[in-house]
Amino acid sequence: MxxxxxxxxxxxxxxxxxxxxxxxxxxxxxxxxxxxxxxxxxxxxxxxxxxxxxxxxxxxxxxxxxxxxxxxxxxxxxxxxxxxxxxxxxxxxxANRFAPPEVQGSSVWAGGRTAWSGGNGSASWQKLTGNLKAASENQVSWKQIDLAGAWSHARKLGEGIKVAVIDTGIDLKHPAFLGNLAPASEWKDFVDGDSTPQEIKGTAYGHGTGVAGVILQIAPKATVLPIRVLRPDGSGDVSTVVQAMDWAMKKGARVINLSLGSDTPSPALNDMLALAASRQIVVVASSGNSGNEKITYPAGNAGIFVPSDYLVSVGSVNARDVKSSFSTYGYSLNLTAPGERIYTAMPDNGAGYWSGTSFAAPMVTGALALALGEGKTTMLTTLLYADGKDIDGVNSYALQSKLGTRLDLAAFLEDAF
Known part of the structure; x- marks a missing residue:
């Protein structure tokens, strides 16, 4: 009854x-x-x-x-x-609209592969024939977060850790993902109602592929579980994100990446976020690209409806550790990470540069996969926040408190073990 x-x-x-x-x-x-x-x-x-x-x-x-x-x-x-x-x-x-922070009013995917015009940067497509592992094009970002130092503490490189990418889908046949995808029986597309979460050309084309590519550059032996909830224009429904969260947890995801957001909280999604927290599954959410203090939901929920122990909000900084002009910030922002001109996978077996908080968030997701792969399961976010570096160019404590700290991978992994 x-x-x-x-x-x-x-x-x-x-x-x-x-x-x-x-x-x-x-x-x-x-x-x-x-x-x-x-x-x-x-x-x-x-x-x-x-x-x-x-x-x-x-x-x-x-x-x-x-x-x-x-x-x-x-x-x-x-x-x-x-x-x-x-x-x-x-x-x-x-009111409740979710899409890549990078999908702005004037943003288009020009020619399907040549450029991401408008928004926060440009991307030149080039053919990729192998794994992206720590692409040299990102060497400034890797030095900034000390990826090499992190790998010295995380020899398993995220092996055995399943990370759900809830997004526009991915390029399922991309060589950068070879050997890193969950079994096809676990894939899900809640937009078309099937098991093929393949990206489809539109204004948000390549977003999910790029996000997954960043995660695997940080944790190259992690497993990506692709789940499609967003249509080609970057739009989707609350119901699909709820279903995707549920699916990811049932399929054993240890970390869930949500490079998406809304202006309005959803009680249904709050329930799923709370359920993930109760199961010690960490959700990483991008803060948004408005550049103001209106952090989007669910990132703005961190520490409010859901403990920030299991919901991490992430903004973007440039190569000088200065807040990216587009990065949304506020008191509920936990971390920042490099998010400008990040070289990563693109559809059609390509690679190129993306900018936005969507691409800062998966750096944190990858960091968590590294730690989990070594068997660390407690106090992960506490260490992430405590070991981060203060952002440069901030002259007041009040502003610093709205920016969180910048991801320091090596310090995080060193303290974790």
Whole structure:
């Protein structure tokens, strides 16, 4: 028997955009996600430990996450009365947008491979024929975070650690990922409702591929679990991110990378973040690219709804340890890492440069994979924050407290062991 349902509601079709995007993209529908932002809602239902899915099944209801052992389920169902066509009481239907911080209003992927124009940088595509492991093009960044020193303490290089990349998908046949992907039976595409999370050309084309490429340069023996939640234009739904979080945990991910964000918190995603924390799974989220103090959700949630022990917010610095002009910051920012002109994988067997907090976050994800690969499981984020370096060019303590510390890989790994 289920207990009397205790529920909150939030629109399931709220559009998600990768962290910090300023573009207002229209909601798009597809076969795998709830349709119409005006007529569906995500509902949290309290469950008894012996509850069955038949007890909550009603016409039009889709179960996103089923956790009777934790006492709850998250479902999408037709919207109940009391919500306006614009969404919640204050019209929140169009507020929750997630996309790459790098997908700005004028950003396009020119010619499919030649340039990332607009936004925060440019990228020249070139063919890549081998593994990216610590690409020499990033030698300034590697020296900045002391990657070589870190590897002297982390000989396993992340081996045995599964990292979920919840993003636009990846180029599944890219040579940089050869031998580093989870079994194909674990791949998932929550946009098209299949098991092929392949990137598709659009304004956000290559984002997930680039993120995964950064992780594997830091932890070259880690395993990447690709999960697609964002459409080619960088938009997606709260429901798909909830499902992806659930899927990643069930498939054994130890770290989850969310280089995406929204202006509005989601109670459903809060539940999944809290569940990850309870299982000691660390979620790394980029802070956004607005350049102001409005850190996007979920990065802005660190230490508020979810303990920062298991939710790490990451901003970007340049090669001189100065905050990147685009990097969003604030009191809930935990760490910064290099995020300007980062050389990484691109679709179509290519490589090139990306900029944005989306590419600073996977450096921290890779750092965690290194530590976990050596068997370190406790106090990881505490050490990350404590061993980081203060950011240069900051003249006041008040501002420094809004920037966190800069990732120092070697100091982190040395203290971890």
């Amino acid at each position: 289920t207990r009397s349902p205790l529920r909150w509601t939030a629109l399931a079709a709220l559009t998600l955009l990768l962290a910090g995007c300023s573009t207002s993209l229209p909601p798009t529908t597809d076969a795998s996600t709830p349709t119409s932002a005006g007529n569906t809602e995500v509902v949290r239902i309290a469950l008894a430990a012996d509850a069955t899915q038949d007890q909550v099944a009603t016409p039009g209801t889709q179960i996103l996450a089923w956790h009777p052992e934790e006492g709850f389920a998250l479902v999408v169902r037709p919207q109940s009365s009391g919500l306006s066509a614009q969404g919640g009481p204050k019209g929140e239907a169009n």
